[in-house]
Amino acid sequence: DQQVKQNSPSLSVQEGRISILNCDYTNSMFDYFLWYKKYPAEGPTFLISISSIKDKNEDGRFTVFLNKSAKHLSLHIVPSQPGDSAVYFCAASGRTGTASKLTFGTGTRLQVTL
């Protein structure tokens, strides 16, 4: 039962253009969402997050959008840079019970080309 889904396993974008990574979730109890970035042979690193009370959160070149009614979120990277090439994981959490437990998607590999 995949509660967090990233349906695009890979994405290729030209340097300077916008990268849009998508994520869908099925569990309506999720109310906090995060994006993690992973380089080869390293652990994931936190990138940006959004609470369900918001529909947008921005941090520099990175913006996350949340559409609760559609159970969909997206990460926009503008402009894309070669150093952004990595695997991006969407993760979700509910604040009840084991409060900080994260459920991860399967990841999208982003390649930014010159």
Place this chain on the structure above:
Amino acid sequence: EAGVAQSPRYKIIEKRQSVAFWCNPISGHATLYWYQQILGQGPKLLIQFQNNGVVDDSQLPKDRFSAERLKGVDSTLKIQPAKLEDSAVYLCASRSRTGLFGEQYFGPGTRLTVT
């Protein structure tokens, strides 16, 4: 500030053998997690500690996996006996009490190959 340390980085064992992984979280981080990441999948939580107590081990295959966090600092994850399907990267992560909700700091992982 030193990051999350894990060892070994790589391990190859035969099925039915035992293996142990070690994790040293960021100093002062009370919460520690062990994740299993199978190739092509996202990390899956195995166990979560708060100090030296277990908060969530609902996805830990307890017939073969065990974990402990003595004195609320370092942690070890053991598999005994290993199966072929245990081949994965085992990630340790930690989180501080005051950190942003959900923000976990991950170590580089241990890549386990069971043959």
